[in-house]
Amino acid sequence: MRMKKNMGYCLIPKSRRHRIVQIPVLSKEMVSVTVPRRQHDSLELVSNMIKTLSSIAFCLVLSAPAMAEEFTVTQVGLSYDPPSITVSPGDTITWVRTGGTHDAVHGNPCFEADSQGLFPDFPLFDIPLTGANPTGSWTVPDAAPGRIPYFCSVGSHCQQGMVGEIIVVPREGSRVVVVEQQGLDFIPLEIEVSPGDTVVWNQNNGGHSVHTASDLSTCTQDDVFISLPLDFDYTQVVWEVPENMPETLDYFCIYHCELGHVGTINRADTCEPIDLNCDGFVNGADLAGLLGDWGCSGGSESCPGDVNNDGTVNGADVALLLAGWAP
Numbered sequence: 001m002r003m004k005k006n007m008g009y010c011l012i013p014k015s016r017r018h019r020i021v022q023i024p025v026l027s028k029e030m031v032s033v034t035v036p037r038r039q040h041d042s043l044e045l046v047s048n049m050i051k052t053l054s055s056i057a058f059c060l061v062l063s064a065p066a067m068a069e070e071f072t073v074t075q076v077g078l079s080y081d082p083p084s085i086t087v088s089p090g091d092t093i094t095w096v097r098t099g100g101t102h103d104a105v106h107g108n109p110c111f112e113a114d115s116q117g118l119f120p121d122f123p124l125f126d127i128p129l130t131g132a133n134p135t136g137s138w139t140v141p142d143a144a145p146g147r148i149p150y151f152c153s154v155g156s157h158c159q160q161g162m163v164g165e166i167i168v169v170p171r172e173g174s175r176v177v178v179v180e181q182q183g184l185d186f187i188p189l190e191i192e193v194s195p196g197d198t199v200v201w202n203q204n205n206g207g208h209s210v211h212t213a214s215d216l217s218t219c220t221q222d223d224v225f226i227s228l229p230l231d232f233d234y235t236q237v238v239w240e241v242p243e244n245m246p247e248t249l250d251y252f253c254i255y256h257c258e259l260g261h262v263g264t265i266n267r268a269d270t271c272e273p274i275d276l277n278c279d280g281f282v283n284g285a286d287l288a289g290l291l292g293d294w295g296c297s298g299g300s301e302s303c304p305g306d307v308n309n310d311g312t313v314n315g316a317d318v319a320l321l322l323a324g325w326a327p
């Protein structure tokens, strides 16, 4: 069952004298922050801003596109209910037993997914559903196949139709970058992404893989980010770019690396000055960063809070940030 998201929206209606900033909060009510429209650097403004920071903290959690969800699959007789669920990286699936002895094993029915040493995480899960272990959970990793089949390996349950599937799609609100495998090419060869974006690789022909590299010149995998097949059984790889994504991440197909079947993922490092933490949003986190730099002088190089680069972090910077508010 998909749990409903409880999100508000940040609206910035114009008013003559004041700018009203509405912030999404846990309840349906909106928090209004009223700040003087004219820029000035009085201490009163700062103290008002600090007072509103606790409200804005609510916004920090909800303004991120990624919000993990919980799903439940119930074993009913020789079936999983629902037999197919659609999830995103970071979501958690819990299987619940109602009777008998069963399990939920990742694999193409009715064989457990075989790593052959190439995919160390396969099978992705093998969850017993017995009297002693009536429930079990699995959290979808950052990198996952777009479709994950699973089955019950007990007796002939699988042969009798006890199978299920997990469809992994980019999280709602996530920017999606698509790479197509064509022959021994990944197209485009280079992409640029930010944490929170989702990269999708599509298989078009032949058997391949996506393995991130610690050393591309020797086709050595990093065992950190991605190690997944891209073939007839697993036609898609979905990767939600994590915060610890390095500046540059090379990857290769483990079958054809020496033949040049490789690609590169670059971390986008261009962001607006008012997006202080460079997360793609201008929100309370950036405002907090700016206020943390209050009074700092020496230019935006040494004081990121000096968003207008006039030599001092002051009310003018706060005004500029609020004018570009985009949570």
Ligand SMILES: [Cu+2]
Pocket (backbone or CB within 6 Å): 183, 184, 207, 208, 209, 253, 254, 255, 256, 257, 261
């Ligand atoms: Cu290949």
